[in-house]
Amino acid sequence: MYRALVPHVATIQDIKDETGAGDVKTFTVAIDDAEAAAGFRHRPGQCAMVSLFGAGECMISITSPPTRGPQLQFAIKNAGRVTGLLHEAEPGQKIGIRGPYGNGFPVDAWHGQRLLFVGGGIGLAPLRSVINYCLDKRELFGDIDIVYGARSPQDLCFKEELLEVWPSQPRTRVHLTVDRGDGQWQGPVGFVPAFVEEIRPAAGGTIAVTCGPPIMIKLVLAAFERLGFADDQVITTLELKMQCGVGKCGRCNVGPKYVCQDGPVFSLAELRRLPAEY
Amino acid sequence: MTAWLDALRDHVREFLSEPGVDVFIGYRAGRRGREVPAFLTRPEQASGLVLGPAASGALAKYVLEEAAGTTGRLGVLARGCEALSLQRLVRDLRVERERLHVVGVPCAGVADLAKLEASLGALEKVESCGERWLVTAGGNRHDVDPSQFMEERCRDCASPWPQQCNISFGQAVMSPASPDYSTVAALEALPADERYAFWIRQFERCLRCFACRQVCPACSCVECSLDLVDPPWLGREITVPAQAMFHYTRALHVAGRCVDCGQCQKVCPVGIPVALLNRKLARDIQELFDVQNPFVPGEIEPLGKFRAEDREEFM
Amino acid sequence: MATPAYKIDAGRLPAVLDDLARHRQVITRMDRDGVNVFARYTGDMPSLRGNGAVSAREHFLPRMEKIHGYQLAPGEVRLSPAGPVEPAVLFGARPCDLAALELLDRVLLEGEFLDTAYQARRAATVNMALACDSAGPGCFCRSVGVSPAGTAGSDVILYPSGQALLAVATTARGAELLESLGLPGAAKDEVDRAQDACEQLVVPVAVETGPVTARLGQRLDDPYWAEASRRCLGCGICTYICPTCYCFAVHDINRGSQGARVRCWDSCMFKDFLTMAGGHNPRPTRKERFRQRFLHKLQYYPEQYGSPLCVGCGRCLDKCPAGLDMAGVIMDLGGGQ
Numbered sequence: 001m002y003r004a005l006v007p008h009v010a011t012i013q014d015i016k017d018e019t020g021a022g023d024v025k026t027f028t029v030a031i032d033d034a035e036a037a038a039g040f041r042h043r044p045g046q047c048a049m050v051s052l053f054g055a056g057e058c059m060i061s062i063t064s065p066p067t068r069g070p071q072l073q074f075a076i077k078n079a080g081r082v083t084g085l086l087h088e089a090e091p092g093q094k095i096g097i098r099g100p101y102g103n104g105f106p107v108d109a110w111h112g113q114r115l116l117f118v119g120g121g122i123g124l125a126p127l128r129s130v131i132n133y134c135l136d137k138r139e140l141f142g143d144i145d146i147v148y149g150a151r152s153p154q155d156l157c158f159k160e161e162l163l164e165v166w167p168s169q170p171r172t173r174v175h176l177t178v179d180r181g182d183g184q185w186q187g188p189v190g191f192v193p194a195f196v197e198e199i200r201p202a203a204g205g206t207i208a209v210t211c212g213p214p215i216m217i218k219l220v221l222a223a224f225e226r227l228g229f230a231d232d233q234v235i236t237t238l239e240l241k242m243q244c245g246v247g248k249c250g251r252c253n254v255g256p257k258y259v260c261q262d263g264p265v266f267s268l269a270e271l272r273r274l275p276a277e278y
Numbered sequence: 279m280t281a282w283l284d285a286l287r288d289h290v291r292e293f294l295s296e297p298g299v300d301v302f303i304g305y306r307a308g309r310r311g312r313e314v315p316a317f318l319t320r321p322e323q324a325s326g327l328v329l330g331p332a333a334s335g336a337l338a339k340y341v342l343e344e345a346a347g348t349t350g351r352l353g354v355l356a357r358g359c360e361a362l363s364l365q366r367l368v369r370d371l372r373v374e375r376e377r378l379h380v381v382g383v384p385c386a387g388v389a390d391l392a393k394l395e396a397s398l399g400a401l402e403k404v405e406s407c408g409e410r411w412l413v414t415a416g417g418n419r420h421d422v423d424p425s426q427f428m429e430e431r432c433r434d435c436a437s438p439w440p441q442q443c444n445i446s447f448g449q450a451v452m453s454p455a456s457p458d459y460s461t462v463a464a465l466e467a468l469p470a471d472e473r474y475a476f477w478i479r480q481f482e483r484c485l486r487c488f489a490c491r492q493v494c495p496a497c498s499c500v501e502c503s504l505d506l507v508d509p510p511w512l513g514r515e516i517t518v519p520a521q522a523m524f525h526y527t528r529a530l531h532v533a534g535r536c537v538d539c540g541q542c543q544k545v546c547p548v549g550i551p552v553a554l555l556n557r558k559l560a561r562d563i564q565e566l567f568d569v570q571n572p573f574v575p576g577e578i579e580p581l582g583k584f585r586a587e588d589r590e591e592f593m
Numbered sequence: 594m595a596t597p598a599y600k601i602d603a604g605r606l607p608a609v610l611d612d613l614a615r616h617r618q619v620i621t622r623m624d625r626d627g628v629n630v631f632a633r634y635t636g637d638m639p640s641l642r643g644n645g646a647v648s649a650r651e652h653f654l655p656r657m658e659k660i661h662g663y664q665l666a667p668g669e670v671r672l673s674p675a676g677p678v679e680p681a682v683l684f685g686a687r688p689c690d691l692a693a694l695e696l697l698d699r700v701l702l703e704g705e706f707l708d709t710a711y712q713a714r715r716a717a718t719v720n721m722a723l724a725c726d727s728a729g730p731g732c733f734c735r736s737v738g739v740s741p742a743g744t745a746g747s748d749v750i751l752y753p754s755g756q757a758l759l760a761v762a763t764t765a766r767g768a769e770l771l772e773s774l775g776l777p778g779a780a781k782d783e784v785d786r787a788q789d790a791c792e793q794l795v796v797p798v799a800v801e802t803g804p805v806t807a808r809l810g811q812r813l814d815d816p817y818w819a820e821a822s823r824r825c826l827g828c829g830i831c832t833y834i835c836p837t838c839y840c841f842a843v844h845d846i847n848r849g850s851q852g853a854r855v856r857c858w859d860s861c862m863f864k865d866f867l868t869m870a871g872g873h874n875p876r877p878t879r880k881e882r883f884r885q886r887f888l889h890k891l892q893y894y895p896e897q898y899g900s901p902l903c904v905g906c907g908r909c910l911d912k913c914p915a916g917l918d919m920a921g922v923i924m925d926l927g928g929g930q
Contacts, residue, residue: 080870246706250840395730489828552822
């Protein structure tokens with residue numbers, strides 16, 4: 001039996017509609033077997049294979065930080081067959097979880113540095129894990145700037161944290177933008193890459209981390225370059241189709257690197273050495 | 279060397295000099311006695327064109343990729359089966375006939391290279407010489423009888439001379455009046471359970487490499503139902519029923535549109551007689567729908583139109 | 594003490610296979626409608642000429658393999674393990690196919706997560722290799738470090754000698770198995786002669802992979818990939834017959850309230866191998882897919898493990914409908930004539 005591919009049975013504890021439109025939901029999940037739950041130790045930025053038995057698996061970033069309890073959270077966009085069926089699930093539904101997989105963010109190397117997180121849309125999910133981790137260990141890191149954008153005010157994920165929790169943390173600022181406002185929106189309107197440049201974060205002593213739709217990442221990376229960030233100061237994540245998650249199925253390689261094992265987190269310096277097949 | 283080859287090269291050289299021409303698809307010499315598909319874009323490349331018994335590819339299907347995203351004219355070398363394949367793609371609205379420049383050449387059968395290698399050793403060259411083939415293999419030259427080493431699909435070819443070409447070279451040859459269904463008849467003579475056992479034994483070997491589909495001029499759907507994950511028409515599991523379902527689905531999708539080029543069977547890495555299944559369906563169509571030759575693409579496909587007089591004894 | 598050698602006369606082969614099959618399954622090569630396939634021995638004589646149309650890897654990495662079963666009930670799911678792996682003898686695989694296992698071992702049996710199903714099959718299978726005294730037209734094993742008499746991945750090697758096979762153990766478990774068969778011994782000079790004939794066999798195709806691997810890193814944007822891949826049909830033949838390809842996909846096969854999660858072969862040559870929900874495909878054309886396969890074999894794997902991911906079995910030379918094969922690509926890239 002291929003043990004690494006056999007999931008733990010887990011139960012959906014809670015489902016939260018993030019946007020009100022039902023396209024992104026955050027699932028709070030507990031692994032049923034107590035020993036397995038205790039043994040599941042992830043780093044911020046790692047992923048897990050989430051499955052519905054009878055439908056299949058998909059690799060999802062763990063959006064909860066390891067610093068907060070044994071329950072796991074996954075923010076999932078309704079994008080395909082398995083995620084569509086997950087969106088129809090109710091609390092109490094049994095699902096499969098295996099992992100954690102991947103390298104996660106190199107948080108130990110960030111001690112004492114200023115942190116700039118730039119996210120778009122569902123791309124905040126992996127960032128949320130590392131942001132909360134850094135806030136839980138606030139004294140280890142310098143100032144934190146969180147830049148986030150969504151299509152509309154309604155589409156902003158994790159609103160409570162964005163609007164209330166994070167801005168009230170010490171030395172932490174949240175900068176929000178939307179592609180188009182609505183009647184109530186008082187904040188900036190515009191795309192994330194231009195918004196980052198307007199904020200003019202200082203490059204010296206700062207780690208810049210970005211995650212979002214591919215086109216946003218591409219433009220944000222260009223913005224970072226113009227702002228004077230060196231390639232090894234810039235961190236992003238790759239998303240590729242995966243099947244095994246354990247580096248064996250030959251699917252998610254970009255050049256010699258397997259995103260499931262060597263990623264999903266890469267520095268821009270590392271990405272520049274890989275073929276642009278992502 | 280074939281007498282008309284120089285004339286062919288001259289023609290292709292001129293064609294490639296014309297404005298608005300993207301490519302000419304023919305053959306060039308490959309390694310180990312092979313002749314492989316070649317994509318010529320410059321007039322001076324025409325001198326590298328070859329066409330011998332070792333040219334065993336299926337050029338017609340390449341037209342799809344070559345035509346995608348471009349607007350220029352495409353030249354294609356076509357033997358009988360390749361000309362029918364091109365007609366198929368045109369009838370199925372995959373490429374406009376006006377974009378194609380079909381250069382017809384005669385065919386006296388394609389060499390079964392594996393069989394030649396098994397009896398003569400590593401191949402260096404296979405040439406046509408009158409009614410015979412000159413084969414250089416294992417350092418020696420052999421004069422061989424083509425009928426001994428011809429690919430199976432070519433033995434009962436019903437369309438050796440290419441039709442509907444822009445220009446053709448060489449001497450036209452007569453086509454048989456009707457396709458040869460003797461292989462179908464032989465299988466039909468078996469009792470039903472033996473026929474079933476025969477096919478299941480074949481399908482069990484299937485790797486689902488989809489080579490039969492990829493090479494087929496009648497399989498040109500932009501999105502193949504067999505690839506769809508949602509809904510998964512074709513189960514991904516490798517079980518005998520799923521294997522059989524794959525082959526039945528494929529055969530029925532090309533029924534009435536198959537041109538009997540035989541490439542599906544030729545490319546199968548595990549020797550499944552895919553074309554035999556096509557022929558069985560073609561013969562049924564010929565009988566049921568009064569089609570003269572079901573392998574020649576017509577104005578109206580037999581399964582593409584309902585006629586009040588169609589037989590429907592199953593109703 | 595020299596390793597003992599045993600003789601299996603042609604007439605005795607059925608009895609030896611029956612003996613082997615008494616306590617385990619015997620996988621050997623059979624002719625099915627003229628196609629040489631690896632199949633379970635059930636009493637019919639094997640066909641050991643040439644090589645299998647599909648490589649022996651399918652015994653170790655089956656086309657479909659259950660990961661686990663599941664049974665669903667409201668608010669409940671029960672997982673059931675895949676069945677146990679049967680002890681087996683693989684009889685008559687060629688040295689190239691068995692050398693491939695050692696290359697696969699590096700990927701599947703190293704690192705944080707092991708392919709325990711493959712590991713179990715490796716452990717449960719005694720490999721009796723059949724050395725080659727004749728080469729197929731596409732063979733180029735010597736160019737990638739495999740010998741027609743090579744013993745990598747084998748437990749026993751069988752040398753053809755006239756109509757007989759001479760068996761020599763290459764591992765302790767191979768020796769134990771041979772000893773249990775009660776075979777007559779083979780004379781040393783006969784074994785030496787048979788072994789020499791295989792070791793000196795000339796294989797028809799020769800390439801040089803070293804310089805190609807060294808240069809590939811700089812050739813990602815080489816127009817060669819676009820030009821060569823023009824004639825690729827996009828089928829999966831090369832990957833499915835290959836002894837060193839191992840890509841798989843995971844599927845759920847549902848039957849009402851129960852089913853199984855399985856892994857099935859998949860191919861990087863298929864258009865939708867990497868297509869994600871939403872439609873994005875990082876390798877959108879044949880060029881990227883074709884390049885990926887050859888870079889994996891000739892650059893990525895060698896950089897990590899020190900040798901090409903190829904054993905020169907020649908199947909792709911024989912079977913690619915477009916004449917696009919490993920040896921040809923190596924030569925095109927400057928590794929040979």
